[in-house]
Amino acid sequence: MGYRLHVNGQVHTVEVPGEMPLLWVLRESLGLVGTKFGCGQALCGACTVHVDGVAQRSCSVPVSTIGDAKITTIEHIGETPIGARLQQAWLEIDVMQCGYCQAGQVMNAASLLAATPKPTREEIRDAMAGNICRCACYNRIETAIRMAAGIDPAGEAHDGGKSHAT
Amino acid sequence: MRPDRRTFLKASLLAGGGLALEAFVGAPARAAAASNAASGGQAAAASAVLTAFVSIAPDGRVTIVAKNPEIGQGVKTSLPMIIADELDCDWDAVRIVQADADLARYGVQVAGGSTSTPNNWLPLRQTGAAARAMLLQAAAQHWSVPVAELSTAKSRIMHATSGRSCGYGDVANAAAQLAPPAPGSVPLKKPEEFTIIGRPVAGFDGPRVLRGEPLFGIDTRLPGMLYAAYEVAPAHGGRLVQADIAAAKAAPGVRHVVPIKGDGNADTGLADGVAIVATHWWLANQARRKLVAEWDVSAAKGHSTERYRARAQAALDAGGGQELRREGDPDAALAAAAKRVAARYDYPFLAHGTLEPQNCTALFKDGRIEIWAPSQTPARGRELVQKMLGLPALDAVTVHVTRAGGGFGRRLLNDYMLQAAAIAHALPGTPIQLIWSREDDIRRDYYRPAGWHGFEAALDAKGRLTAFTDHFVTFGEGTRVTRAGDLTLTMPPADLIPNVRFSQTAMPTVLTTGWLRAPGSNALCFASQSFLDEVALAAGKDLPALMLELVGEARVIAPPGGRGAPFDTVRARSVIEKVLQASHWAAQAPARVAGAPARAKGFAFYFCHQGYFAEVVEASVAGTEVTVHKVWVAGDVGRHIVNPFGAENQVRGAIIDGLAQALMGQSIEVVDGAVQQSNFHDFRLARMPITPEIEIAWVRSDHPPTGLGEPALPPVIPALTNAIFAATGRRIRSLPVRLG
Numbered sequence: 001m002g003y004r005l006h007v008n009g010q011v012h013t014v015e016v017p018g019e020m021p022l023l024w025v026l027r028e029s030l031g032l033v034g035t036k037f038g039c040g041q042a043l044c045g046a047c048t049v050h051v052d053g054v055a056q057r058s059c060s061v062p063v064s065t066i067g068d069a070k071i072t073t074i075e076h077i078g079e080t081p082i083g084a085r086l087q088q089a090w091l092e093i094d095v096m097q098c099g100y101c102q103a104g105q106v107m108n109a110a111s112l113l114a115a116t117p118k119p120t121r122e123e124i125r126d127a128m129a130g131n132i133c134r135c136a137c138y139n140r141i142e143t144a145i146r147m148a149a150g151i152d153p154a155g156e157a158h159d160g161g162k163s164h165a166t
Numbered sequence: 167m168r169p170d171r172r173t174f175l176k177a178s179l180l181a182g183g184g185l186a187l188e189a190f191v192g193a194p195a196r197a198a199a200a201s202n203a204a205s206g207g208q209a210a211a212a213s214a215v216l217t218a219f220v221s222i223a224p225d226g227r228v229t230i231v232a233k234n235p236e237i238g239q240g241v242k243t244s245l246p247m248i249i250a251d252e253l254d255c256d257w258d259a260v261r262i263v264q265a266d267a268d269l270a271r272y273g274v275q276v277a278g279g280s281t282s283t284p285n286n287w288l289p290l291r292q293t294g295a296a297a298r299a300m301l302l303q304a305a306a307q308h309w310s311v312p313v314a315e316l317s318t319a320k321s322r323i324m325h326a327t328s329g330r331s332c333g334y335g336d337v338a339n340a341a342a343q344l345a346p347p348a349p350g351s352v353p354l355k356k357p358e359e360f361t362i363i364g365r366p367v368a369g370f371d372g373p374r375v376l377r378g379e380p381l382f383g384i385d386t387r388l389p390g391m392l393y394a395a396y397e398v399a400p401a402h403g404g405r406l407v408q409a410d411i412a413a414a415k416a417a418p419g420v421r422h423v424v425p426i427k428g429d430g431n432a433d434t435g436l437a438d439g440v441a442i443v444a445t446h447w448w449l450a451n452q453a454r455r456k457l458v459a460e461w462d463v464s465a466a467k468g469h470s471t472e473r474y475r476a477r478a479q480a481a482l483d484a485g486g487g488q489e490l491r492r493e494g495d496p497d498a499a500l501a502a503a504a505k506r507v508a509a510r511y512d513y514p515f516l517a518h519g520t521l522e523p524q525n526c527t528a529l530f531k532d533g534r535i536e537i538w539a540p541s542q543t544p545a546r547g548r549e550l551v552q553k554m555l556g557l558p559a560l561d562a563v564t565v566h567v568t569r570a571g572g573g574f575g576r577r578l579l580n581d582y583m584l585q586a587a588a589i590a591h592a593l594p595g596t597p598i599q600l601i602w603s604r605e606d607d608i609r610r611d612y613y614r615p616a617g618w619h620g621f622e623a624a625l626d627a628k629g630r631l632t633a634f635t636d637h638f639v640t641f642g643e644g645t646r647v648t649r650a651g652d653l654t655l656t657m658p659p660a661d662l663i664p665n666v667r668f669s670q671t672a673m674p675t676v677l678t679t680g681w682l683r684a685p686g687s688n689a690l691c692f693a694s695q696s697f698l699d700e701v702a703l704a705a706g707k708d709l710p711a712l713m714l715e716l717v718g719e720a721r722v723i724a725p726p727g728g729r730g731a732p733f734d735t736v737r738a739r740s741v742i743e744k745v746l747q748a749s750h751w752a753a754q755a756p757a758r759v760a761g762a763p764a765r766a767k768g769f770a771f772y773f774c775h776q777g778y779f780a781e782v783v784e785a786s787v788a789g790t791e792v793t794v795h796k797v798w799v800a801g802d803v804g805r806h807i808v809n810p811f812g813a814e815n816q817v818r819g820a821i822i823d824g825l826a827q828a829l830m831g832q833s834i835e836v837v838d839g840a841v842q843q844s845n846f847h848d849f850r851l852a853r854m855p856i857t858p859e860i861e862i863a864w865v866r867s868d869h870p871p872t873g874l875g876e877p878a879l880p881p882v883i884p885a886l887t888n889a890i891f892a893a894t895g896r897r898i899r900s901l902p903v904r905l906g
């Protein structure tokens with residue numbers, strides 16, 4: 001089946017089965033390898049892209065459901081003011097270790113800041129909870145988001161990390 | 167670096183002009199050949215290993231080869247920083263190139279064991295300093311002035327008296343004609359003269375990662391490449407009996423279905439499987455459901471978590487075991503004790519969960535194979551591939567080292583490389599990329615082995631620890647223990663008290679096991695430091711007081727048999743005191759607020775990978791909810807933190823990693839050899855909301871720098887469980903922490 005996709009301001013036509021997730025179309029049909037495969041089950045966020053400006057897990061979006069929606073990937077996010085600010089903050093405090101999750105982190109953060117320009121610490125933590133960083137760069141990811149949002153990175157008191165030991 | 171190994175330099179004219187300087191490290195037996203090479207001979211590359219390569223082009227561009235794999239630990243940036251500082255060059259002019267795997271040329275290229283920094287510190291500094299000396303000499307000759315009148319800064323050479331200056335590139339050609347100095351003869355910078363070492367430098371690949379450029383193994387693209395999924399037995403140790411591949415072959419996008427007979431070596435060998443090769447990986451993976459394969463999994467029968475647990479407890483009940491180490495007379499000390507403390511501890515199998523799943527790209531053509539792999543031991547993989555395919559020479563195998571999306575020890579084993587090579591070998595001329603699904607990755611890991619400990623301690627009438635025994639139950643056959651399943655015989659308090667016994671019982675497992683970040687220590691520290699917290703309490707003190715008492719007077723304790731790193735009690739004491747101070751340990755716990763959850767601090771100390779770390783966790787517990795308020799870390803990895811950016815990232819990552827092992831329910835369980843977990847919903851990793859505030863303090867003892875990838879992790883787990891005990895009175899003797 002042929003699908004017309006709007007990706008990063010360009011139109012592409014791909015011949016793939018409609019159930020194929022967008023992730024694989026991006027990586028293996030269009031050669032946009034910046035979007036990463038981590039789990040294939042919407043559990044890690046490595047594959048996050050924007051569909052009409054909203055963060056989506058591309059591993060779980062069948063290509064047939066996209067229609068005319070505009071897809072933005074990490075390769076293009078630097079063209080947006082929020083994306084550029086995030087990339088700059090990321091580099092300024094050297095957020096990454098292995099870097100594998102970072103495309104997904106930046107895409108998710110960009111979607112957060114587009115909806116909530118000045119998020120609280122709680123809002124950042126909630127919004128980013130679906131993005132795993134196996135290297136655990138979480139302190140710096142949080143700080144970089146605050147920097148990109150123009151919030152004093154040290155401003156709000158840290159009230160600890162929470163988990164359920166069950 | 168071992169003192170009997172020396173560095174030799176070889177200079178040459180760069181193709182296209184400029185100075186190329188190579189540093190070889192070789193044992194004395196190889197010295198003759200290497201030193202010939204230093205004066206222009208050719209033999210060095212074959213007999214000593216290339217440790218550093220730096221070149222200066224006529225346009226001033228500096229190129230440094232990063233020889234060790236980059237897995238997120240930052241060596242691709244931090245090791246070149248060491249050369250660049252002694253070279254006194256402009257960091258912005260530095261380009262870093264990743265070396266291919268080549269054992270003969272580079273020696274071991276490994277990312278593991280926190281070894282990169284300690285092994286390379288001196289040779290890299292000497293190489294940078296020698297290159298600078300050659301550039302200075304060339305400039306001095308050109309201007310006919312004494313070298314001593316010249317100075318350098320940021321890739322420029324200055325002659326203050328005459329006001330002349332030039333760039334490094336201007337004299338690079340002339341420098342290439344000079345004989346390199348003996349590395350030991352070139353003066354090195356004084357620490358206060360460092361301009362790059364110790365400064366936070368952003369990772370070299372960062373901008374490319376953030377633009378989504380291809381860097382990782384999984385990003386490799388070759389013309390005509392197809393994607394492969396590899397179906398293996400549902401249980402560890404299973405063998406393929408037969409496969410009906412017709413339906414899978416007819417699935418959309420599928421080009422080839424290839425049953426592959428492994429070599430029967432379930433550990434480092436090639437596993438039996440069926441490769442499905444398609445235009446897209448997703449299509450290959452989907453087609454796995456259409457395979458009708460029959461597997462013989464009889465070897466895995468009875469290999470279940472429950473059985474392992476029961477056998478371990480029975481072994482502890484029975485006592486005895488193989489004695490691994492004995493000092494003094496522990497039995498007499500226990501018999502004479504004023505107080506005895508005994509407890510059992512255990513921890514589960516763990517997976518690594520690198521975020522980039524295992525993958526490898528390979529092309530077999532004309533009797534040669536070319537491989538692109540995110541491997542922590544690429545040269546080892548290269549040898550295994552040559553053997554497996556029966557290729558006549560190592561030269562027939564090329565391994566390109568890609569950036570790896572995490573390592574944590576998983577990629578020290580090259581099983582996926584062998585699979586990709588076998589598939590490519592079956593399809594000559596077609597490049598294939600093998601990708602594991604996350605389910606493959608969780609089910610076919612080299613797991614951190616589970617373990618059980620039966621501890622006993624004796625206290626005398628004055629509350630001093632006089633004996634410590636550990637009966638350790640692990641996996642293996644007889645006295646041969648499974649990979650990463652061995653007991654560290656220097657585990658404190660061994661070597662700090664007179665009477666010690668370590669004994670061991672091993673039982674067989676079909677699971678493949680391996681090294682996970684801070685191998686051994688990540689588990690042993692939890693068990694031993696939690697138990698010592700119990701012992702301290704029984705002695706009427708707290709764990710830091712007990713540890714300080716055990717560490718005792720200033721001395722350096724040699725490891726038994728001379729193997730391993732010596733233990734410096736001054737360094738241990740310093741980190742313990744530092745963390746107590748930073749965390750206000752001595753301050754009275756705040757009065758309990760009615761209705762508020764119980765809140766308390768816990769402490770632990772450990773020494774591994776040559777690093778000394780003491781950590782304090784402040785946590786509160788409400789029902790099953792654990793809040794980690796803050797973690798204080800004091801570490802001593804020598805006088806210099808090469809790159810504070812990377813170093814702090816490593817420490818934070820290690821701390822959060824350890825907390826996740828304890829608090830996210832991480833446990834790999836097995837039923838008849840089949841792993842029950844499959845993805846991040848049932849093998850949970852740390853997420854942002856569990857992240858506490860982390861405060862790091864360095865103790866800068868006057869020692870050469872050592873690695874940071876691992877030693878910060880172990881203490882955080884017992885510091886947490888000791889905090890949970892202090893808050894609630896519940897002693898956590900089994901990981902993961904379960905409060906439900």
Ligand code: FES
Binds near residue numbers: 037047048
């Ligand atoms: S790959 Fe899509 S969420 Fe993990």
Ligand code: FES
Binds near residue numbers: 099100572
């Ligand atoms: S930087 Fe490695 S997974 Fe996030």
